[in-house]
Amino acid sequence: MTTTTAAPLYDEHGNYTPAPGTEYPFSISDIARATARLLGPGWSAESGYWGVTGVVSGHLCAADFEFLIDGDGDLCISYDHFVADGFPETPELPDEVKDYAEGVYLPTACSAHGLDALAERSAAAIRAVTGYNADDYDFESSASRQHYIDTGRYLRKGEAEQA
Incomplete structure (x- = not known):
């Protein structure tokens, strides 16, 4: 019979040291991939280095949507505004999605909301920005x-x- 002991949360100096993967159960690139799945056929995602970013690409636009965390800790979705994409001039953004110079951000988003909820909000933001309806x-x-x-x-x- 074997027993496993959990790693201590604090080291001998009193520093918080959770086991890898327990503090943040998913990465930013996981949010991008889950968002692409929700957007449906013709959408895909790629992970950035170390999973700290992710990029969603779609069949109907030239713009790519990069998921990242800004210096304030906000989940951001940045993209370039290409005239050819024909995005709505003033999109009606979902609740809790805000506009900023490089794209949109979700100021109240946090990992505690869960991967599925964050992907739903992100997909709604991309649909609003692009005017996309499957x-x-x-x-x-x-x-x-x-x-x-x-x-x-x-x-x-x-x-x-x-x-």
């Missing part, structure tokens, strides 16, 4: 799937019939 896109037809393979973009509903 219901507007054709993810099913063979023409739209082929268009995605060829261009990296799904067709809007009705575009396959026009071609």
Whole structure:
């Protein structure tokens, strides 16, 4: 029979020393990946170095959305405003999402809210910023799937019939 003892929370000098992975159960890149999953087909995420950032990319825009923590400890989603993206001029941001020069941020977000809740709020922020609504896109037809393979973009509903 083996027994395991938990690592002490404090070292011999009184410094707080939790075991790795116990204080923060997920990384910023995990939030980005969970957000991309919620946004749906055509969205993907990549981890930055050490998982301290993450980037969400979508099929309908040139902008990438970088997740990071700023100097004040806020969860930020920065992006470049490309004219070609046609984002709404003044998006109606969800509650608890604020605008700043480089993008948007979630001032009350913290890891205690949990990965799923943070991803939901982040996905809502990206939907607002981009004007993206999954219901507007054709993810099913063979023409739209082929268009995605060829261009990296799904067709809007009705575009396959026009071609």
